[in-house]
Every structure is written in structure tokens, then in C-alpha cells.
Amino acid sequence: MTASGWALILLFIAILAALAKPIGLWLFALYEGRPTPLHRFLGPVERGFYRLAGIDPTEEQGWRRYALHMLLFNLALLLFTYAVLRLQGVLPGNPRGFDAIGADGAFNAAISFTTNTNWQWYAGEATMSNLSQMLGLTIHNFLSAATGIAVAFALFRGFARRETNALGNFWADVTRVTLYLLLPICIVYALFLIANGVPQTLSSSVDATTLEGARQTIALGPVASQEAIKLLGTNGGGFFNANSAHPFENPTALTNFVEMLSILAIGVGLTWCFGKAVGDTRQGWAILTAMGVLFLAGAAIAYWQEAAGNPLLHQLGVAGGNMEGKEVRFGIAASALFAVVTTAASCGAVNAMHDSFTALGGLIPLFNMQLGEVIVGGVGAGIYGFLLFAILAVFVAGLMVGRTPEYVGKKIEAREVKLAVLAIAVLPLVILGFTALANVLPAGLAGPLNKGPHGFSEILYAFTSSAGNNGSAFAGLSAGTPFYNRLTGIAMWLGRFFVIVPVLAIAGSLAAKRHTPATSGSFPTTGGLWIGLLIGIILILGGLTFLPSLALGPVADHLAMIDGRLF
Amino acid sequence: MLSDLASAVRPALVLTLLFAALLGVAYPLTLTGLGQALFPAQANGSLIRDNGKVVGSGLIGQSFASDVYFHGRPSAAGADGYDAAASAGSNLGPTSLVLAGRVSADIKSLSETAPGRPVPPDLVTTSASGLDPHISPEAAFFQVDRVAEARNVPQADVRLVVEQAIERPLASFLGEPRVHVLRLNRSLDARFGRQ
Numbered sequence: 182m183t184a185s186g187w188a189l190i191l192l193f194i195a196i197l198a199a200l201a202k203p204i205g206l207w208l209f210a211l212y213e214g215r216p217t218p219l220h221r222f223l224g225p226v227e228r229g230f231y232r233l234a235g236i237d238p239t240e241e242q243g244w245r246r247y248a249l250h251m252l253l254f255n256l257a258l259l260l261f262t263y264a265v266l267r268l269q270g271v272l273p274g275n276p277r278g279f280d281a282i283g284a285d286g287a288f289n290a291a292i293s294f295t296t297n298t299n300w301q302w303y304a305g306e307a308t309m310s311n312l313s314q315m316l317g318l319t320i321h322n323f324l325s326a327a328t329g330i331a332v333a334f335a336l337f338r339g340f341a342r343r344e345t346n347a348l349g350n351f352w353a354d355v356t357r358v359t360l361y362l363l364l365p366i367c368i369v370y371a372l373f374l375i376a377n378g379v380p381q382t383l384s385s386s387v388d389a390t391t392l393e394g395a396r397q398t399i400a401l402g403p404v405a406s407q408e409a410i411k412l413l414g415t416n417g418g419g420f421f422n423a424n425s426a427h428p429f430e431n432p433t434a435l436t437n438f439v440e441m442l443s444i445l446a447i448g449v450g451l452t453w454c455f456g457k458a459v460g461d462t463r464q465g466w467a468i469l470t471a472m473g474v475l476f477l478a479g480a481a482i483a484y485w486q487e488a489a490g491n492p493l494l495h496q497l498g499v500a501g502g503n504m505e506g507k508e509v510r511f512g513i514a515a516s517a518l519f520a521v522v523t524t525a526a527s528c529g530a531v532n533a534m535h536d537s538f539t540a541l542g543g544l545i546p547l548f549n550m551q552l553g554e555v556i557v558g559g560v561g562a563g564i565y566g567f568l569l570f571a572i573l574a575v576f577v578a579g580l581m582v583g584r585t586p587e588y589v590g591k592k593i594e595a596r597e598v599k600l601a602v603l604a605i606a607v608l609p610l611v612i613l614g615f616t617a618l619a620n621v622l623p624a625g626l627a628g629p630l631n632k633g634p635h636g637f638s639e640i641l642y643a644f645t646s647s648a649g650n651n652g653s654a655f656a657g658l659s660a661g662t663p664f665y666n667r668l669t670g671i672a673m674w675l676g677r678f679f680v681i682v683p684v685l686a687i688a689g690s691l692a693a694k695r696h697t698p699a700t701s702g703s704f705p706t707t708g709g710l711w712i713g714l715l716i717g718i719i720l721i722l723g724g725l726t727f728l729p730s731l732a733l734g735p736v737a738d739h740l741a742m743i744d745g746r747l748f
Numbered sequence: 749m750l751s752d753l754a755s756a757v758r759p760a761l762v763l764t765l766l767f768a769a770l771l772g773v774a775y776p777l778t779l780t781g782l783g784q785a786l787f788p789a790q791a792n793g794s795l796i797r798d799n800g801k802v803v804g805s806g807l808i809g810q811s812f813a814s815d816v817y818f819h820g821r822p823s824a825a826g827a828d829g830y831d832a833a834a835s836a837g838s839n840l841g842p843t844s845l846v847l848a849g850r851v852s853a854d855i856k857s858l859s860e861t862a863p864g865r866p867v868p869p870d871l872v873t874t875s876a877s878g879l880d881p882h883i884s885p886e887a888a889f890f891q892v893d894r895v896a897e898a899r900n901v902p903q904a905d906v907r908l909v910v911e912q913a914i915e916r917p918l919a920s921f922l923g924e925p926r927v928h929v930l931r932l933n934r935s936l937d938a939r940f941g942r943q
Contacts, residue, residue, distance in 0.1 A: 188921035226770075234762035245749070250756040257760040261768065306833055316772035323771045352759050359767070364775065371779050372786070378807050381776075381783035381791045386833060389795070389802040391810045392817065392933055399805055399832040401793050405783060406776040423825075423835035426876030428807040429793070434923030490869075491842045497852045500866055505847065505873040506837045509821070509882040512924035516876075534837035534876045543841075635841035657839030738843055747845040 182488045186514030190480050193441060193518060194473060200446050201469060205453025211357050212334050212454055214238075214349075223360045230356055238356075241347035244689025247335055248682050250351045251328060255295055255678075258324055263291040265317035274312025276385045282308070289666035294321035296677035297329060297559060299411070299418030299529055299652035300669055302661035306400035306421045311385055314420060319407050323367075326414030326447075327358040329561025332681050333451055336565050337458040339688030340589050343696045348688055362447075363414060370409040370443065378432035379405040404429055412443040415559040417529030417652040425519070425532040426508055437511055437532060441519055444528045448557035451564040459589040463707040468567060471715040475556045476525055479545045483517040486542035492743055506537030517542065524549035527559030529652025536631070536639065536655040540739035543655070544731060547642055550649040551731075552723040553608055559650065565684045569601040571706070572687070574718040578704045587703055590696045597687050604683040609726040611648040611672050616641050616730065624664035630657030633748025634741060638734035643669060648676035796930070804930050808832050809881040812933065815898035816943045818883070818891050818910075820929040821870055822854060825878025838874040861894040882926040885914050901940050909935050 210217050216224075231238055242250065265272065270281035282290065286302060293300045294317075305314065331354035338348050375381050380401045389397045404420045408430055411418055421427040431437050449469060456465025488502045502513040511519070516533035523530050524546035535546050549556060555567040571588060576598050579586030586593040619625025619640045628643075629636030635655075642655040647669035654660065660669065705711060741748070783791035794806040804810050811830040812819045823829030824838040840847035854872040859865075868887040888910045896903040913932040917923035937943075 185917075185921045192921060230763065230766050233766060234759040236759050236763075246752045249749070249752045250759070253753065253756040254760045254763065257764045261764050304834065304836070306835065315776040316768060319776060320768050320772040324767060352763065356763070359771070364771070367775070368779065372782060375779070375783040375787045375791050378790045378794050380793045381780050382793070383780055384792075387793060387795065387802060389804045389810075391804055392930070392937070393810075393812060393814055395811065397804065397808075397810055397830065397832050399793060399808055400835075403776045403780055405791075406779040421835045421877075423837065423877035423879070426837070427835050428805075428809075428877060428879055428881060432794075432807050434918055438922060493842065493848055494851055494869075497848065498855055498867060499851060499869050499872055501869045503842070503873075504869045505840065506876045507873075508875050508877065508880050509870055509884055509924060509926050510880075515923075532876065534839055536839040536841060537837060537847075537876075539842050630839055631841040631844050633843055635843055638841070655839070655841075656837070657841070738841065741843045746843060747848055748843050 182484060183514070186484060186488070189514050190484065190518055193438070194477065196442060197445055197449055198469070198473070200442070201449040201453045204446055204450025205457060205465070207362065208447070208450050208454040209457045211361055212337060212458060214353065214357070217361050219361050219365055227356055227360055234352070236352045238350055238353035240350055242350055243346040244335070244348055244685045247348050247351045248685040251332065251681070252678065254351070254355070255328060258321060259291050259295040262294060262317045262321060263287050266290055266313055269310050269313050272310070272312050274315070275310035277310070279308060279310050285663045285666040286661065289670040292670045292673050293652065294318050294416070294418060295325060296650050296673045297325035297414070297416055297527065297562065298647060298650040298673045298677070299416045300647050300654070300673060301418055301652070302666055304422035305419055311383060311402050314407055315403055318418060319410060322407065322410040322414050322416040322418070323359050323363050324355065326363060326410070326416065326560045327355045329559055330358045330447070330451070331355050331561070332684060333561035333565050336568060336684055336688040337455055339691035340591055341458045341460070342692045344694070345692050346689060348685070348692060363410060366413055367409040370413065371405040373439070374405040374408055374436060377436045378429070379408055379436070380429055381405040401429070412440050412528065412530060413447065415444055415448070415526045415528040417523065419530065425530045426534070431532055434510055434515065437515055437519065440530070441522045444522050444526050444530065445557045447560045448526055448563045451561065455564060461589065464589055467707045467712055468571070471712045472556045472567070474712070474716055475552070475719065476521065479525065479549055479556070480518055480521045483521050483542050483545040484514055486539045487513050487517045489539070491539055493745065493747065496745070503539050503542065506534030508532065520546045521549065523653055524651060525554065525556035525558070527554040527562055527650045529646065531653050534656060535653060536657045540735045540742050543638065544735035546653065547638070547645055547735065548724065548727070548731065550645045550651050551608070551612070551727040552719055553605065554649050554651060555719060555723070562650065566680070569604050569684070570719050570722070571715060572597055572601045573605070573722060574715050575704060575706065577718060578714060582704065584702065587697050587699070588706055590698065591691050591694050592697050596690050600683040600687045600690070604680045605722065607675060607679045608648055611675050612644045612727070613730060615644040615648070615668055615672055619644070619668065622664070624662065628658045628660065628662070628665060630659070631748070634734055634737035635748065638738060641730055641734050644672055647672040650676050806931070807881060809879045810930055812929065815894055817933045817936065818888055818895060818929055820883060821880050822872065822874045823878040824874045830879060832879055835877045835879050837876045837878060862890055865890065881928055881930060883929055885910070885925050885927055888913070888927040888932065895936070899940050899943065906936070909939055
């Protein structure tokens with residue numbers, strides 16, 4: 182570990198914290214439906230969309246209606262992309278003449294992008310035409326992100342509003358977030374990326390004759406436009422197989438730094454927006470502090486382990502940290518930090534191969550996802566996931582002091598707690614169930630590249646990543662098989678919508694309640710005690726469930742590594 | 749419930765098409781136009797040309813095997829490495845027998861060219877993309893003796909070319925010192941002639 186490595190990590194956290202309020206203010210305007218300076222230019226587009234689609238943006242929806250409309254919209258998007266991928270062979274924009282995507286592959290990819298997961302069983306530059314990347318995949322990067330933020334807004338309204346069933350309008354939320362937040366940032370951001378070397382062209386490859394006279398086909402495409410929203414919307418689906426490790430997706434240390442910031446920027450803004458929405462910005466800061474503690478702990482362990490390197494390679498005479506699967510321009514600190522960022526969020530972009538991390542260095546990304554990706558988390562998904570833990574934390578605190586728990590002015594009762602547990606239980610059920618299944622079926626056992634405990638980790642990581650809607654991988658796993666395509670596809674769907682629907686039900690239930698003003702007897706949900714309780718609940722509820730599986734995978738791998746055993 | 753669903757059909761279908769046109773067509777095409785107009789070199793892949801012929805990209809590594817050139821890192825991209833249409837890492841885990849075998853074979857052959865010197869880690873590990881255009885300065889200096897001998901030029905001269913090729917971090921915390929292998933080898937050809 183070096184001083185400059187630590188400077189990178191600490192400066193990153195400081196800049197991110199400074200972004201919380203400015204981004205939060207912008208989000209709050211959209212949350213309230215107030216006009217922004219951009220409405221002058223994009224207002225006509227917004228109103229045109231509503232007119233053509235027959236939407237009344239002022240119509241207030243109850244939680245069931247909000248949820249149904251959200252589901253139907255996502256279903257329509259899913260089918261649209263499935264069709265684009267299945268028809269790739271006959272559609273234009275396919276200069277390299279790729280075939281249509283097979284049924285199980287298209288099923289998987291369409292779900293993957295609809296659910297903000299961007300798990301990729303395929304190598305982009307060898308599978309997807311330019312049209313499929315733009316039309317089939319990029320639109321989800323915007324709309325799955327906007328869906329996540331819309332659901333978070335609905336939950337915020339549940340806390341903030343009183344004795345009503347009105348949670349806002351799903352169509353208006355999605356449209357406004359897309360037009361006034363995601364799209365404008367992405368235009369500027371993509372231009373920055375192009376200026377720094379990320380290609381943006383409709384041609385799909387160029388041939389070079391190398392200095393030694395060999396032919397090198399260099400894949401190109403409209404990369405920057407997809408790259409920007411891939412990160413900003415915590416999607417993570419790379420244009421290329423190597424994702425943000427590919428020099429065309431992430432050319433320099435500067436782009437790398439900005440990419441990491443953009444993954445978490447909206448997520449930290451949403452914590453501030455939540456505080457503002459419930460009338461007490463300290464609530465947002467308390468949440469962000471708890472997230473920051475967990476983030477720093479993960480970054481410290483991952484950096485420490487990667488910098489310490491692999492003792493098995495040290496024995497062979499390789500000094501220093503673990504550079505297998507890492508790029509020289511990023512080095513060890515920026516690679517470890519990126520891995521923590523991308524799994525703290527539900528992003529899944531990678532700038533280094535997590536599969537080749539040391540055993541404990543690779544445990545951190547896995548554990549971050551198993552905590553439910555609530556350390557800032559995916560856009561929208563992170564904050565609503567975190568608020569589920571907050572509901573359980575006040576419940577536990579209420580049990581201890583024998584009072585009805587309250588959180589930001591709402592009584593938390595049996596219905597909310599049940600729904601929160603339901604949503605939180607989806608993750609362990611799917612991850613552990615599917616991992617167990619894959620470990621007893623021949624089709625599942627055929628997947629791993631690595632042998633021994635690391636092979637188990639590859640399977641565990643796959644279902645953790647898909648159910649958690651992350652999308653990163655221990656990429657040695659041969660995931661492009663019918664077995665894995667179907668199972669990870671189902672895991673992604675369950676991990677997304679079987680969480681969102683209970684979250685919206687909680688929102689509906691909270692909105693109907695009266696406001697309960699805080700009294701001297703209320704448990705304070707700001708300050709050190711609360712932050713400590715939150716962290717404890719997240720680690721115990723989110724983490725303990727998975728410890729046995731981690732013992733079989735990364736921990737066993739680590740013990741083998743220090744014991745000098747190879748597989 | 750049913751009426752809720754029915755009322756969502758038109759917005760769902762129409763918005764899908766409208767957003768597809770806006771985000772899937774207009775957005776990437778607008779950026780392609782802007783990128784091509786404002787930053788044409790970068791937007792087309794930062795290509796390096798010799799007399800009009802493309803010899804590579806300034807961002808993408810390529811394979812070097814000859815002793816007269818500096819070598820990049822081992823690559824897992826494509827069957828022979830540095831396949832710029834098939835980026836990939838090795839994905840070998842820390843306890844992999846295959847990884848240990850590969851590293852130990854690479855160390856053996858590298859040690860023959862520079863006996864008794866520690867092998868820099870990046871020279872025996874594959875990058876994440878398989879297309880890493882860089883090596884560390886240590887990895888470049890490690891190869892100076894071999895290159896100088898193959899080109900039959902003084903070591904000090906080759907060392908000087910390497911020193912001039914070192915790229916420094918953008919700020920103390922941002923980036924790593926590194927050498928761009930393709931540019932370094934082009935400087936070699938320019939300085940000592942193409943072999």
C-alpha cells in the first residue's frame with residue numbers, strides 16, 4: 182500500500198460527499214415536480230411524450246397502480262429488446278454481420294438490461310451489432326435507472342406524505358428523471374469521454390498492420406454514448422467484453438476516476454434528497470455516514486489484500502502486489518477501489534478482473550453485493566434497499582425499549598416490517614438456493630473455469646451478482662449456456678421486481694398513516710448511536726446469512742492460498 | 749386491478765417507442781455527430797498511422813515477439829493474445845495451478861535474458877483487457893539489455909529512449925508511472941532504424 186493509493190481512496194470519498202447536496206437538490210426538484218432550468222429546452226419534449234402516450238402527469242397513483250404501470254412498462258421494454266436481439270441478423274446497423282442472438286441468450290440479455298443488472302454472458306464486441314448496442318441495450322441503461330429512481334421517489338413520498346394513498350405518477354417520474362437528469366448529464370459526460378479517447382463511430386472495426394507485420398482487427402463502435410449511461414445509471418454493461426478495463430471504455434486514470442464518481446453520484450444525491458423530502462436533511466447525512474463507514478472498510482480490506490499480493494506467486498519470484506487481471510495505467514489502488522465502488526453500487530462495471538483478485542480481495546465485492554448493495558447502491562435501488570434496513574433497525578430498537586418504532590415521522594408497524602423482511606429475504610433465498618442447485622447439477626458444475634474453492638466462488642458470485650442486479654462476474658464461469666442463461670435470468674427478475682413491489686407496498690402503507698411528531702421518547706434516527714445500529718443490522722441481517730457460503734468459497738480459497746495449495 | 753392494467757397499455761407501448769427513438773437512435777447519433785466533428789481522432793479510435801497506413805491504436809496494445817522490440821504483458825485476448833476484437837482477462841484465480849504454471853514458465857524464459865534480476869510483476873501477469881498498451885518503467889528497464897544486444901547498439905542509448913518514454917501520473921494520486929510499448933518501439937525504430 183502506498184500513500185498515493187490512500188490519497189486516492191480518501192479524496193474519492195471526500196469528493197463524493199461534496200456531490201451529495203448539489204445532486205440532491207437537483208433530484209429534489211424532480212421529486213417535487215418543480216421546473217428546472219432545463220425545462221425551457223426539454224419541456225416541449227416532455228409534454229409531447231405525454232400527449233402522444235395519453236398520460237396525465239398530474240394524475241396521482243396509489244401504490245398498486247404505480248406498481249402495475251411500472252411492471253407493464255418494464256415488460257414492454259423487455260419484449261422490445263428481446264425482439265431487437267432476435268432480429269439482429271436482419272436489422273440494419275450490423276456492419277460485421279453478426280447472427281441473431283439465440284432464444285435463451287436474448288431472454289437473458291433482455292432481462293439483464295431491463296433489471297439494471299447488465300449481466301453479460303456474451304462478449305459485446307463479438308456478439309452485438311451497433312444497432313443492438315444502441316437501440317436494444319442503451320435505452321434500458323436510461324430507463325432501468327429511471328425506474329429505480331422513480332420507485333425511490335414513491336417510497337420517499339410514502340414517508341413524507343400524510344393520510345393519503347397518492348404516491349405520484351410513475352410515467353411522470355420516469356420521463357422527468359430521464360429527460361432532466363440522465364440525458365443531459367450523459368451528453369456532457371460522453372463528450373468528455375470521447376475527448377479522452379473513448380470511440381464514438383458507426384463503423385465497427387478498423388484493421389491495422391502492427392510493427393511486426395501482423396494484422397490486428399480493432400473493434401470500435403458507438404462506445405462513449407453507452408459508456409456514459411452505463412456508469413451514471415449503475416448499469417455496468419460494457420460495450421466490450423473487458424468492460425471498463427478495455428482501453429476504449431476507460432482510457433486513462435482520469436477517466437477512471439470520473440467513472441468511479443459517476444457510478445455513485447446519483448446514489449449519494451438520493452440520500453440527501455431523502456432527507457430533504459422528509460424535512461430533515463440530517464436523516465440523509467446519517468444514512469450517508471453509515472454507508473461511508475461500510476464503504477471505507479471494504480475499500481481498505483480490498484486494497485490491503487491486493488497490494489499484499491499472492492504468496493503463491495511470491496514463492497515463484499514475483500515481487501509485489503497482485504497484477505493478474507489488472508491494467509498498468511490504473512495500478513492496484515484504483516483497481517481495488519473500482520471493485521468496491523461497482524459492488525457497493527449495483528453497477529457491475531469492472532476495470533479489473535475480479536476473478537483474478539486474491540481470495541479476500543475478491544471476497545469484498547462478493548460481500549458488498551450480499552449486503553444488498555446498500556452502500557450508496559444502485560440509482561434508486563440503493564436508497565430503497567437501505568431504507569428497508571432502516572425500517573428493521575428502528576423495529577429492533579423499538580423492541581429493545583418497548584415502544585412502537587417510528588422513523589422520520591411515521592409509525593413502523595407489523596405490515597411494514599413484514600414487507601421489509603419479505604423484500605430482504607429474496608436475496609438469500611435466490612442466491613443460496615440457485616447456488617446450491619448449480620452445485621449439484623452437471624450443467625451447473627460444467628461452468629467454473631477454476632478448480633477447488635475458487636470454482637465454487639465463481640458460481641456463488643454469479644448468482645449473487647444476478648440476484649443483486651449487479652452484473653459483475655467472476656468471469657471465468659462459462660455463463661453463456663442454456664442452464665446459466667435461464668437461471669441467472671430468473672434470478673435477475675426475482676431480485677429486481679420481488680423487491681420493488683414490496684417496497685411500493687410499504688410506500689403505500691406509510692403514506693396512509695398520520696404524521697407522528699418526534700417526542701423526547703422517540704429513538705433518535707440521527708447521530709452516532711443510530712449509525713452504529715444501522716451498520717450492525719446491515720452486517721448481521723445482510724451478512725450473516727451468507728457467511729457459510731463465503732467460508733466454502735473465498736475463505737477456503739484464502740486458507741489454501743496461504744497454505745501453498747494449488748488446484 | 750384490470751382497469752389499472754388496461755390504462756397502462758397505451759403509455760407503456762407508446763413511451764417504449766418514443767424513448768427508443770430518443771435514447772436508442774437520436775442520442776447515440778447526435779453524439780456520433782458531435783464526437784466526429786469535435787474530436788475526430790479520438791472518436792475513431794486514436795489510430796496511429798505511418799505514411800497513411802494504420803499501424804495500431806494509441807490506446808490498444810499489440811503483440812511483440814521479436815528481440816529488437818520491447819515486449820508488452822502476456823495477454824489472454826483471443827487465441828494468440830492482443831486480439832483487439834476479443835478483449836479478455838485470464839480469469840485465473842489465486843490458487844490456480846494453470847496460473848502458477850504459466851507464471852513460472854514465463855519467469856524461467858525471462859530470467860534467461862536477464863539473469864539474477866527480479867522479474868517485474870506486470871511482465872508475467874495478464875492484464876484485465878488483454879489489450880493493456882502499457883508496461884511499468886521497471887518492466888521496460890528489465891528488457892533494455894536484450895533489446896540493445898539484438899539491435900547491436902549501446903545499452904545506455906536504449907535506456908535513454910526508455911527514460912524519455914516514461915509517462916508520469918497525472919497527479920500524485922491519479923495514475924501510475926508507465927511506458928507505452930508501441931510508442932516506445934516506434935521511438936526505437938526512429939532512433940536506431942527499423943530492423
